[in-house]
Amino acid sequence: MFSATVMIRRTGTLWSRLTGNLMQTPIEDLDLFRMARRQFDRAIPFVHPLKGWRGMAEMLFEPERTIKLTLPVVLDDGFVHTFQGYRVLHDNVRGPGKGGIRFHPDVNESDVKALAAWMTWKCALTDIPFGGAKGGVACDPKILSAAEKQRITRRFIAALGDDLGPHTDIPAPDLYTDSQTMAWVYDTYSMMHPGQNNLPVVTGKPLDLGGSEGRETATAQGLFYVFEHLLSSGALPSLPDIPGSRVAIQGFGNVGGNTARIFQRAGAHIVAVSDSRGGIHVPDGLDLTQVESHKEKTGSVVATPGTTPLGHREVLEVPCDILIPAALETQITTANAARIKASVVIEAANGPITPEADDVLSDRGITVVPDLLSASGGVVVSYFEWVQNLANEHWTETDVHDRLRTTMVRAVDTMVTTRATLLDELDDYREAWAEVQPDAPPLAPPTLRTAAYVVAVQRCRRATEQRGIWP
Numbered sequence: 067m068f069s070a071t072v073m074i075r076r077t078g079t080l081w082s083r084l085t086g087n088l089m090q091t092p093i094e095d096l097d098l099f100r101m102a103r104r105q106f107d108r109a110i111p112f113v114h115p116l117k118g119w120r121g122m123a124e125m126l127f128e129p130e131r132t133i134k135l136t137l138p139v140v141l142d143d144g145f146v147h148t149f150q151g152y153r154v155l156h157d158n159v160r161g162p163g164k165g166g167i168r169f170h171p172d173v174n175e176s177d178v179k180a181l182a183a184w185m186t187w188k189c190a191l192t193d194i195p196f197g198g199a200k201g202g203v204a205c206d207p208k209i210l211s212a213a214e215k216q217r218i219t220r221r222f223i224a225a226l227g228d229d230l231g232p233h234t235d236i237p238a239p240d241l242y243t244d245s246q247t248m249a250w251v252y253d254t255y256s257m258m259h260p261g262q263n264n265l266p267v268v269t270g271k272p273l274d275l276g277g278s279e280g281r282e283t284a285t286a287q288g289l290f291y292v293f294e295h296l297l298s299s300g301a302l303p304s305l306p307d308i309p310g311s312r313v314a315i316q317g318f319g320n321v322g323g324n325t326a327r328i329f330q331r332a333g334a335h336i337v338a339v340s341d342s343r344g345g346i347h348v349p350d351g352l353d354l355t356q357v358e359s360h361k362e363k364t365g366s367v368v369a370t371p372g373t374t375p376l377g378h379r380e381v382l383e384v385p386c387d388i389l390i391p392a393a394l395e396t397q398i399t400t401a402n403a404a405r406i407k408a409s410v411v412i413e414a415a416n417g418p419i420t421p422e423a424d425d426v427l428s429d430r431g432i433t434v435v436p437d438l439l440s441a442s443g444g445v446v447v448s449y450f451e452w453v454q455n456l457a458n459e460h461w462t463e464t465d466v467h468d469r470l471r472t473t474m475v476r477a478v479d480t481m482v483t484t485r486a487t488l489l490d491e492l493d494d495y496r497e498a499w500a501e502v503q504p505d506a507p508p509l510a511p512p513t514l515r516t517a518a519y520v521v522a523v524q525r526c527r528r529a530t531e532q533r534g535i536w537p
Contacts, residue, residue, distance in 0.1 A: 094422060096396045098180035103127060104421045106183075109519035111499040111509050112488050113527065126526055129179050131155040135225045137203065139217050141210075149205050151222045155235050156182035156198035159529045162233050163199030164189060164445060166240025166270075167222070167247070169215070173202035177395070184416055188442040190522035192477045194449040199235050201226075207242040216250050219243075223254040230255060232266035232456070238448050239270040241394075244320075245282070249275055265455035269448035278451035280466035281444075286324035287467065288443015289390070289414055290332070291474040292435060301482055302433060304409040305387055309333030312351075314386040314408070316340050316378070317393035318367050321414050321441075323358070325390055330354055338376065338384045340393070344368040345376035347384055383407060391418035398423045406432060413437035428513055436515035438522065439477055446473050485517035 095101065106127050135151040152175055155163040165185040178200045186198030203222055207215060229235060237251055248270045256264040265276040273279070280287065296302050305311060311334045315322045318339045326336045335351030343366040346352065352373065360370040368375065382389060382398060382405075389408035391397050395417040398406065403419075403426035411427065412435040413419065419427070419434060427434055450466055453459075461469075488495065489511060496509045512520070 094400055094420060096399070096420065097176050098395055098417055099176040099183070101396070101417060101420060102180040102183045105515065105519060106523070108421070109516050109523055111502075112495055112512060112516065112520045113523055114498075122527060122530070126157070126523060126530065127183065129154050129156045129182055130158060131229075132175065132179065133226065133229060134175060135222070137218065137221045137225060139214070139221050141214050141217075149203050149218060151201070151203045151225065152178040153201035153226055153229065153235070154178045154182040154199060155229075156200075157186040157526065158197040159526055159533060160190060160197055161195035162197065162231075163235035164196035164238070164269075164448065165199035165201065165235075166238045167219075167243050167251070168200075168202040168240035169205050169207040169210075169218070169242040169247075170202065171204060171206045173204040178202055181416055184438065185445065186526065187438050187519060187522035188445055190525040191438050191481070191518050192442050192446050192473055193525070194446060194473070196236075196445070196449065199237075200240075201237060202240070212246075215247065219247055219250040220254045223251050224258065227258070230267060232264070232452075236266065236448075236452060237268045238444070245270055245272045245277060248272075248277075252276075263455070263458075266452050269451040271451070276451070276455050278447055278454060278466060279461060279463035280470065281447050281451060282320065283324045283328070284447035284470065285321045285414065285441060285444035286328055288446060288470055288474050289325060289412060289440045290328045291443070291471045292440045292478055293388075293410075293412055294332075295475045295478045296435065296482070299478075299482065301478075302410055304431075304433065310335070311388055312337045312349075312386040313388045313390065314338040314381055314384050315390045315392055315414075316345075316381045316397060316418075317391070317415065318357075318361065319392075322390070322392035325392060325414055326354055329388075334388070337386055338381045339367055340376060340378050340381040341367050342378065342393075344378055345381035346370050346373035347376050347381070348373050349385075388412060391415050394418070396420055398427075400426060403427055404430075406430075408432060410435065412440050414441050416441060424513065424515065425510075434513065434515060436513075436518050438515070438518040439474075439481060442477070443470060443474065446470055480521055481514060481518050484521050485512055485514055488512045488517060488520065 133153045137149040137151045138146050141147050165182055182198045182200035189196040248268050249272055251268045255267045271277040313329050313334045313336050315326050318341045330336055338347040346367050357367050357370050361367050385407040387409050389411045392414035398419040400422050403423035410433045416437055499509055
């Protein structure tokens with residue numbers, strides 16, 4: 067990941083604030099929080115009415131609370147090691163904060179702030195009553211024992227204390243954390259708050275501890291429902307059908323692996339996959355059973371018999387119909403966007419495409435289905451788990467999937483309808499924006515991502531105005 071790196075491909079100008087200041091900005095600034103801001107700014111001209119946005123936009127984008135923690139932990143070597151932890155509550159105007167906890171060497175404040183902001187927009191777009199949050203610890207889980215990860219988790223949750231809570235801020239799994247990690251989160255919080263129903267404080271738990279059926283595959287299943295509905299509604303005219311289509315997936319962890327299996331069951335050919343060590347390619351389609359068996363034995367998909375080796379990012383450039391980035395952020399940039407050979411890109415990771423690469427793909431006629439929708443299945447089923455825990459209920463997997471499909475289909479329709487309306491009224495929006503920003507360049511036609519942002523930001527704005535600013 068390149069969260070602390072700035073790549074410069076000279077040169078461009080970006081209207082990045084409603085204040086009217088034209089700022090010289092590197093076209094490829096890969097800082098995630100600034101990238102999230104550029105995406106947010108692209109939606110602002112389409113948020114109606116524009117009047118009063120100078121202060122409101124800043125309030126909606128900036129995080130409500132950022133916590134930075136120093137975490138001393140005794141590891142298996144008997145020495146104290148110090149880790150940095152972060153928890154950001156971006157917005158709670160529509161409900162308590164909701165967002166994952168990740169363990170990764172590159173975790174930093176800027177990334178966590180961006181991920182929390184994206185979670186706010188995901189929740190608003192899918193219309194679930196949460197705001198965005200995110201947390202993480204800068205550590206390398208690949209070299210930690212299970213006991214060490216448990217001690218880091220417990221130290222982190224204990225240090226956060228009452229900044230977490232079932233009606234305050236609710237964690238979930240993320241990169242290199244899983245249901246076992248969430249069991250430690252639950253147990254730590256419960257030991258600190260005895261005599262209460264503490265199950266809703268965290269989602270993604272094991273089934274025996276109040277976890278939800280369907281949570282393990284929720285992000286992948288939600289993505290498939292989004293794609294399936296877009297296809298059936300005619301929003302993806304470049305693709306005839308799922309059976310026979312060629313799919314390439316960057317990432318073969320929980321999300322990527324489950325996505326591959328779901329698309330293959332629907333009749334697609336998975337032609338390429340990758341993990342952190344590299345990728346593999348078979349133009350006629352991979353044998354996923356063989357790939358999974360090889361990964362279980364070796365820890366990687368690399369060198370699966372009968373496959374052509376690829377670099378980790380080369381999987382993004384293989385000829386295919388559907389490309390699914392399901393790994394890390396900022397994987398498609400202006401450095402490789404011109405080499406993407408897919409008809410449709412569906413984001414399963416958070417922020418895998420930079421705004422400038424978005425422009426390249428749009429100019430080339432490649433449709434991008436944005437992460438705010440396509441990667442939101444996990445938080446939707448997390449909401450279902452929270453509801454079940456509050457009511458002391460347990461739903462069947464069929465019930466969870468039916469509710470997930472309904473939620474994702476409704477969000478797809480809202481996003482597509484909003485984009486169509488924005489396109490129909492583009493001249494009016496251009497005229498209104500020119501009055502606010504007379505020196506700004508003309509507005510570009512809104513993409514699906516811009517429409518998704520408009521829906522989400524409008525909902526947060528309305529909730530803020532209805533509640534009022536207190537005191």
